[in-house]
Amino acid sequence: xxxxxxxxxxxxxxxxxxxxxxxxxxxxxAKGRYAVMAVADMAAQGANVQSSxxxxxxxxxISLSFLEQLFGKxxxxxxxxxxxxxxxxxxxxxxxEAISVDTIIHAVxxxxxxxxxxxxxxxxxxxxxxxxxxxxxxxALENHIESFLASVTVQDVVDGRLPDSxxxxxx
Numbered sequence: 026x027x028x029x030x031x032x033x034x035x036x037x038x039x040x041x042x043x044x045x046x047x048x049x050x051x052x053x054x055a056k057g058r059y060a061v062m063a064v065a066d067m068a069a070q071g072a073n074v075q076s077s078x079x080x081x082x083x084x085x086x087i088s089l090s091f092l093e094q095l096f097g098k099x100x101x102x103x104x105x106x107x108x109x110x111x112x113x114x115x116x117x118x119x120x121x122e123a124i125s126v127d128t129i130i131h132a133v134x135x136x137x138x139x140x141x142x143x144x145x146x147x148x149x150x151x152x153x154x155x156x157x158x159x160x161x162x163x164x165a166l167e168n169h170i171e172s173f174l175a176s177v178t179v180q181d182v183v184d185g186r187l188p189d190s191x192x193x194x195x196x
Contacts, residue, residue, distance in 0.1 A: 068121035075114035102132035
């Protein structure tokens with residue numbers, strides 16, 4: 026069972042690390058990052074442990090009102106279940122090992138996007154009707170990111186079980 030401490034490392038300095046040659050950084054919005062943080066926090070508390078949004082907000086340093094918005098979407102997507110009453114809160118709807126990170130990100134309507142255009146748009150990222158020279162590259166990157174996030178479960182995140190190459194790049 027988890028002690029209730031945040032999933033962050035409070036003694037680490039938040040200094041900028043030099044960019045790793047050949048690594049492209051893709052940034053998720055706060056919606057996607059905070060949703061994954063909150064669900065991982067719940068999993069870290071233990072199976073079937075009810076967590077209040079106020080407790081998650083305190084442990085993870087996330088705005089309570091922002092969590093309320095996210096958890097409505099997570100509940101509707103079947104990622105979490107809500108429990109009413111004085112001792113109410115939220116539990117995971119499935120075991121942490123059965124919830125992939127991409128499921129959480131998509132539940133809060135977050136898309137991984139490297140393209141500057143969309144397939145349904147009549148005007149491409151170049152401002153014309155033709156695709157840019159790197160269009161297929163960015164599409165392949167999006168697919169690679171999606172595949173990676175689909176392969177990582179919430180339990181993997183809690184346990185720190187990510188591929189070594191990913192862990193080295195993250196440090």
